Amino acid sequence: MIYSSELIKGTLKTIVLKLLSDNNRMYGYEITQKVKELTGDKIQITEGALYPTLHALESDGLLTVETEFIGKRVRKYYSLSISGKQKSQEKISELADFMNTMKYLLDIKTA
Amino acid sequence: MIYSSELIKGTLKTIVLKLLSDNNRMYGYEITQKVKELTGDKIQITEGALYPTLHALESDGLLTVETEFIGKRVRKYYSLSISGKQKSQEKISELADFMNTMKYLLDIKTA
């Protein structure tokens, strides 16, 4: 089972920031695989969404990038900048809080 | 504190279906107020998002509507149709599951 795609909306940036806050550096493809692995294939990040997101986070100054070559193939490692670490914590707590609120909303009897 | 607006994306339909699955019928404005109340003002549904959503759910056959007049003011009560009840359960479990997955993803050390 894969979640309806609209659910991912709004959470992608935070997912990326969270992974980078736990790992010193990661590259795009690695992020897609890690998310697949951690969620048992329930969440699949598309490359069409991920790469523009990484570029946006970088241009916001939250990520720094190092380009490396593995053989002839390019690989771009992203890391959190200082402000990225800050932002990361904020976004993670906000999302975690939101998840709790939504779970509450979905579980209670609202009558 | 109000959540960043992008977080609501993709959850609105399910929120509406959930409220209607617990309440026989509700009208738009009532839904906005109920969500505010239940979430301690953390989630505020805007009318610009809600009314088109209600119309979409209705045109998908998930909701039925009854128009009533309170004095001279119109009020549109929405209820789940048979297929709406079905869909409602599906969407609610999917979202609850997604929330758990996301919480897990945000809480663990992914290193």
Add this chain to the structure above:
DNA sequence: ATCAATGCATAACATTCTTATGTATATTTG
């Protein structure tokens, strides 16, 4: 050799909100 996986990227399009605006009635408050 061929196919799948790795690894990046972008563009057209779709979806789903926000913000702004509009209309009207009912209630509260100074």
Add this chain to the structure above:
DNA sequence: CAAATATACATAAGAATGTTATGCATTGAT
């Protein structure tokens, strides 16, 4: 009682954020 606030609907322009499709190139597996 006038004015402000709350109730109650609606839609349109624009922003944000994703999907799908496509492209290119290297590397590993059968």
